[in-house]
Amino acid sequence: MASPAAGPAPFAVPHGLSPTALLGSPGLLSPTGNFEMSHQQALAQVTAQAVHSPYSMINQSDYSLPFSSTTTSTLASQHVSSSANVASPQEIPTLPSHTGNSNIESTEVSHGLQTSALTVDKPDDDGYNWRKYGQKAVKGGEYPRSYYKCTHSSCPVKKKVERSSDGQITQIIYRGQHNHQRPPKRRSKDAGLLNEADVSPEKEDASTRSEQGSQDHSGKFEASNDGGPSASRGRDGGDQTSGSSDSDDQGEEEMKVKGGDTGDRNGNKRHVPAPAQR
DNA sequence: AGCCTTTGACCAGCG
DNA sequence: TCGCTGGTCAAAGGC
Numbered sequence: 001m002a003s004p005a006a007g008p009a010p011f012a013v014p015h016g017l018s019p020t021a022l023l024g025s026p027g028l029l030s031p032t033g034n035f036e037m038s039h040q041q042a043l044a045q046v047t048a049q050a051v052h053s054p055y056s057m058i059n060q061s062d063y064s065l066p067f068s069s070t071t072t073s074t075l076a077s078q079h080v081s082s083s084a085n086v087a088s089p090q091e092i093p094t095l096p097s098h099t100g101n102s103n104i105e106s107t108e109v110s111h112g113l114q115t116s117a118l119t120v121d122k123p124d125d126d127g128y129n130w131r132k133y134g135q136k137a138v139k140g141g142e143y144p145r146s147y148y149k150c151t152h153s154s155c156p157v158k159k160k161v162e163r164s165s166d167g168q169i170t171q172i173i174y175r176g177q178h179n180h181q182r183p184p185k186r187r188s189k190d191a192g193l194l195n196e197a198d199v200s201p202e203k204e205d206a207s208t209r210s211e212q213g214s215q216d217h218s219g220k221f222e223a224s225n226d227g228g229p230s231a232s233r234g235r236d237g238g239d240q241t242s243g244s245s246d247s248d249d250q251g252e253e254e255m256k257v258k259g260g261d262t263g264d265r266n267g268n269k270r271h272v273p274a275p276a277q278r
Numbered sequence: 279a280g281c282c283t284t285t286g287a288c289c290a291g292c293g
Numbered sequence: 294t295c296g297c298t299g300g301t302c303a304a305a306g307g308c
Binding site: 133136138145147149158 | 298299300301302303
Binding site: 129130131132133134135151 | 281282283284285
């Protein structure tokens with residue numbers, strides 16, 4: 001990546017849109033979609049997350065403008081660094097609180113602060129269930145990137161996890177927003193913390209957002225992350241007509257595109273020797 | 279039995 | 294126009 005402002009990273013967001021525009025969605029989301037915690041909290045959370053905390057992440061929904069390693073690094077530095085060494089890579093799950101952007105991409109970088117023995121491959125610490133659907137060696141193969149999808153049926157959220165050769169998660173990028181609450185309890189560990197998952201989506205939104213959102217979302221996040229579909233490789237930008245069963249998928253559109261598109265693609269593009277899809 | 283992970287291949291966009 | 298990178302899907306295997 002390393003695509004500075006000029007470099008249109010796959011997930012980079014064009015600054016052409018204003019945050020408001022991003023929110024251009026119904027009123028489900030409030031501009032406060034970004035939650036951030038104070039350093040202390042971050043630290044605590046991070047630490048906690050080391051154990052497993054569903055919410056110990058800095059949710060930067062937008063802030064990945066030109067999100068290049070540098071940018072992210074900086075970001076991380078600000079939040080994480082100050083908190084001393086983070087024990088584990090924090091994740092920025094796209095909380096159901098639709099931040100309202102077309103595509104929310106949260107980038108998380110844990111720079112190799114190795115402390116984390118938890119750098120597991122499964123970033124589901126956020127309380128959601130993820131399914132790995134691919135892995136690729138990017139950057140010359142130095143950094144394997146894993147692709148995860150939210151297992152929820154209608155949830156278009158995806159996340160990319162980059163790891164260094166050490167196996168440490170160097171970056172986690174979230175795309176889209178969850179249309180659902182976190183599963184009640186999938187992993188006992190998370191279950192304990194994510195009791196919030198039990199709340200209704202709406203509540204969760206409000207609650208979560210209120211709690212975390214109120215913390216403070218410095219303007220840094222309000223950055224214009226419109227996550228233009230165009231930015232995302234464009235491939236996605238096709239038809240988000242995936243039925244949008246969820247009305248609140250304003251941000252998932254690009255993802256949905258894929259989702260809906262996938263079906264077509266497979267059938268068309270992929271030479272599936274076997275019958276339709278499995 | 280079901281779900282998730284792994285690996286390879288294909289496709290699309292961009293330089 | 295060609296090549297490269299990135300992203301996703303699908304099949305098989307394992308847990």
